Amino acid sequence: MEHLEMKQKVTIMVAIMSSMLFAALNQTIVGTALPRIVSDLGGIQYFNWVFTVFMLASSITAVLVGKLSDIYGRKRFILTGLGLFIIGTFLCGTAQDMIQLIVWRGVQGLGGGMIMATAFSAVGDLFSPRERGRWQGLMGAVFGLASVLGPTLGGYIVDHFDWHWVFWIFLPVGFAAFYLILRLFPQTPSGAKKRIDYLGSVLLALTIVPLLLAFTWAGDAYPWASWQIITLFSFSLVSFLLFLWVEKGAESPVMPLYLFKNSIFSLSNVISFFIGMGMFGAVMYMPFFIQGVMGTSAAKSGIMMMTMTLGMVLASAVAGHFITKTGKYKKIALFGLLIMTGGMALLAGMDAETSTLTVILYLILVGLGLGMAFPIFNLTVQNAVSHRYLGVSTSAVQLFRQMGGTIGVAVMGSIMLSRMNAKVESTSLPPSLADHPASEGLADIDPQILLAPDQLAALRAPLPPGMEAALDSFLSVLRESMNAGLSAVFWLGCGIMALAFLCTLFIKEIPLRTSNQEPPQGEIGGEEPSSGTAGKGRHRTREAEAHG
Structure with a gap:
């Protein structure tokens, strides 16, 4: 077109x-x-x-x-x-x-x-x-x-x-x-x-669905070591192995495995997976910090999160224009990932005393980094493979990014709850509060109550005025517990983005094509391999073309 x-x-x-x-x-x-x-x-x-x-x-x-x-x-x-x-x-x-x-x-x-x-x-x-x-x-x-x-x-x-x-x-x-x-x-x-690869399609679905369900439910609906989660992981693994076996002989595989022989394609998908983990980590867990640790209202939390989004929009538009003008993209991706790594490290160092302005600046920084890096790896994949693989290569990037987000949110959630609960278990009510009849059940309070202002108000209602200071002291400990859990989440996000940065260092930057008909350097060209001897011969020819 x-x-x-x-x-x-x-x-x-x-x-x-x-x-x-x-x-x-x-x-x-x-x-x-x-x-x-x-x-x-x-x-x-x-x-x-x-x-x-x-x-x-x-x-x-x-x-x-x-x-x-x-x-x-x-x-x-x-x-x-x-x-x-x-x-x-x-x-x-x-x-x-x-x-x-x-x-x-x-x-x-x-x-x-x-x-x-x-x-x-x-x-x-x-x-x-x-x-x-x-x-x-x-x-x-x-x-x-x-x-x-x-x-x-x-x-x-x-x-x-x-x-x-x-x-x-x-x-x-x-x-x-x-x-x-x-x-x-x-x-x-x-x-x-x-011929449509129906069997490969079914096996791919049977690989993805149990895997995402396992990560979604683990640590929440079921323990990580429960038979339900282990069964889902096992079923996903078996389906994946069958999928690999079927795709090797498919005439037109739903996910051509030979695309992964292209290092740019493989690395871009790995990086997209990491970006998905880091992006969803920031988006999903920052409101916990703003509302739970800082004690800010949900409405104000939305406005603060909006600053990260605006930073992402600005950086995405500017970076896209720069790439079209210069034809260069690797340095922008590296710079964006470096900024996001630093931003996640700054988020990990926050506490209840961090000012609103400081949090907003950190969020803008994360948004700028994300906006620079987010769109680039669609482009690197599309530029590195033949135009005939445009749809499947683009959807692969989206799949890896979405799986990274799903898995990242699940793992980060488990880490946050583990750190938070460990801190709470080592905390006891102040003596003046523990001896008061109205404090019954306070020791078992979940720190997530910090996200519900109406429930906090219900806690204060039965306490006499002199006990409010003791309750505030206990709630500050809960905030510290939540902050400890969130710090672990953001440090993990920082490490993940650092891995994305390191992987990007190894991506080979090839010139952006000025036409869809122009064969790219390192392209996976030739015919799609099919089963049988002829297919193997074409596969060898294609590999030779792909590697020069």
Whole structure:
């Protein structure tokens, strides 16, 4: 689609970014509104599934559609994804109980995975790698914009309107994006029709789903060493081994294993995995510090987190423009990861006495680093492989990033709870408070009560005025306990980002191509290997081409 006029390309990109904004806003707006939805529908025991089912569905469809869009073109999949997302979004607003909401969120996830997989690949169809930096930076800014608008708008809607409008308010954006893509996006199949790898697709799903479920439930629903978690890990491992065996002989594998022979492809996916862990660590656990340790309100916490998002949006747009102008990307990635590593180290050194301004500056620093590094590794992968692998390579990066986020949040959560509980167990109530009849049960308080101002107020109510100082002393110990757990989380995030920095040092920077038809240096070219002797011969030829 490089031959299209720039005006048409820009119009298509507006439609693609509208699709992404539609999907991203529906993700970020739900978090703020969910407490109100749960109070209306009930079923708080299924609370986590509202997010988990979306993550599972989108992870599977993203990686499967990546390969299929290389064969059949992007248009039909982004339209199908938008259609499913629109239907799922509308039905979410009609949910009568939590189970219905979870089912419709699954439909949303199927559509969301298709949208994300095809949107980033479509940029590669429209523009050469040299031109993509600017556009991928803007697409990264779309996510940042959704992170700013979504929570704020979600809170306003549930406070002033019915919660159902959280899902319905952006439906016109989805319809507009669907119409623009239907009218303007050309249908351009990327390659010859091949037999669909159904068995490989099933085995890949059976590898990813149990793995993500295990990390999601471990340390929360079940202990890490429980038979449920061990069974999920074992099932995932067996499925993975079978997947490797099947893919070696598949005519058109859903995830071509020979792509991993390209060091740029492999390292970029590893780095994306680390960035996912670090990014979600900062996004998920900073509100715990702001609200729990600093004692700040949820509304003010949202405003403070917004500064990190704005830093990410600014850095993403500027870095993308610089990459398009200069054709250089490695130094920007290294600089961004170095800034984010330093920012995570600064977060790890915070305590209850840290000022609001200092926290905001640290968050801006993390956002700037993340904005520089986040979009680059889509570009490095797309530039290093043949255009025929654009969809599957792009979806692989998204899959590794999302798995990194899921696994990182689970591991960091376990570390935080372990450190926090160990600190609490070594703490006792002040004598003046322990002897008072109204203090019964205080010693068993979970530090997470610091995140619930109404529960803290209920604790103070039965105590006489003279006992408030003793309670404040005990709560300060709880804040120290939570701070100890969060410090461990941020130090882990710092180490993970340092690993991402080290891996980036080993990425070979090859010139960004100025055309999609121009073969890249180190490209994985040639025909896809097939089973049998002929396939092995072609595989050897392809390897020879790939390694010069």
